[in-house]
Amino acid sequence: MNPVISLKQASLKFGRRALWEDLNLDINPGEFFAVLGPNGSGKTSFLKVLLGLQELHSGQASLGGHPVERGSHMIGYIPQQKPFLPDTPMRARDLVGLGVDGHRWGIRLGTAKANRRIDELLELVGASDYAKVPVGQLSGGEQQRLRVAQALATDPKVLLCDEPLLSLDLHHQQAVSALINKQCHDRKSAVVFVTHEINPIIDYVDRVLYLAGGRFSVGTPHEVMTTEVLSDLYDSNVEVIHANGRIVVVGLPDATTHHHDDAHATAGEGS
Ligand SMILES: Nc1ncnc2c1ncn2[C@@H]1O[C@H](COP(=O)(O)OP(=O)(O)OP(=O)(O)O)[C@@H](O)[C@H]1O
Structure with a gap:
């Protein structure tokens, strides 16, 4: 299967600050791909690269085998809610x-x-x-x-979602996630889903890109959402607990707290 999204040796920097470096990533049709990380780690910037709105510092980003471009007919986009x-x-x-x-x-x-x-x-x-x-x-x-x-x-062949569940109640979080998953599964759209909270989509996610502190980890939720991987990414003692099919991350550094929750012991927090 040919990947529909491909990043090669991709780096994004603002001034001297790197959001990520040497990211090699292929996302396939029908894949549900989550992007997690604390505030300011580069999740929205990742989507902007795919939308052709943000140039990489180095490396290449392509959609359907062609360099990304603004206004691609391949993309459906759910922006951050305003x-x-x-x-x-x-x-x-x-x-x-x-x-x-x-x-x-x-x-x-x-x-x-x-x-x-x-x-x-x-x-x-x-x-x-x-x-x-x-x-x-x-x-x-x-x-x-x-x-x-x-x-x-x-x-769309590619569905980019920037925190689409914010401001939805639990019932509609479930309804909207299920709808996006249906598009992914039935229509084989590749879904890139930026979120602070993995639990509402945990049953759907194939792979996770976790961004933190200028570094990243890619893999299945089981591979990435571990005490070892997150402690390494945050360079701090973080504990990941798996309970009742949910993921609880405990002990995130203060600097990574975000606007809508207590990030020190919040179920499924990616940040
Ligand atoms: N055009 C730009 N010029 C300079 N810095 C930028 C630019 N765009 C984004 N940044 C910086 O890059 C960092 C990542 O921003 P981004 O919005 O991608 O983070 P995020 O992970 O989506 O954060 P949040 O969870 O708060 O939405 C931020 O520190 C932001 O200020």
């Missing part, structure tokens, strides 16, 4: 419609066909009930489901 302003003049279905027709990465369809596809996508993410509601009046979780629908609109 709430819409309350008076945004757009209904839920218009937002999804941008992914189907009219979006610069989208395909052009006839109106009836586009409308059918929009209905299908709204249904898929459980958003049909609020199809006609202005996006600014929806909750963060409802808005997020629309972004997922928009990203899936073109049935």
Whole structure:
């Protein structure tokens, strides 16, 4: 199988600070690939490289055998959530419609066909009930489901997700992760899923890229999420406990705490 994403000897640096160096990585169609790490470790920058928005310091990044480029039709992207302003003049279905027709990465369809596809996508993410509601009046979780629908609109070969579960309640975290996994499994999209929290997706993840302190580790969750590997990456005593199918990381250094949780003993924390 040919990889759909490939990084060769890839390094990313800002000034003298390296986010990672000599990263060699192939991601295959249908692979669910998680990117974990503390704040500022380079997770979003990793996605930006694949989006063609961030140049590597050295090495190559390719999609489908070609160098990455901005606006690639191969990519569906769920950006980090920013709430819409309350008076945004757009209904839920218009937002999804941008992914189907009219979006610069989208395909052009006839109106009836586009409308059918929009209905299908709204249904898929459980958003049909609020199809006609202005996006600014929806909750963060409802808005997020629309972004997922928009990203899936073109049935992308590569689905890039930047913390897509933030602001979702547990039920919708599960629904959205299952949906992304379905796209990965059934449609063979390669999923790159940036997250602070591996547990909601632990059943789906094939491999993990763990970034910390300018270094990285790649492997299955079982290979990477270990006391040994994380202590080495953080250069500090970190303990990883596997309990009831969940991963608990204890004793992360203060500098790696992040905004939404107590990072000292938080289930599944990657940071
Ligand atoms: N264009 C840039 N110029 C200089 N520094 C940058 C640039 N882009 C990102 N950085 C720095 O690179 C580091 C990694 O940023 P990035 O947003 O990729 O981290 P992250 O792992 O996604 O963090 P978070 O978990 O907080 O979202 C940060 O310290 C950031 O300030």
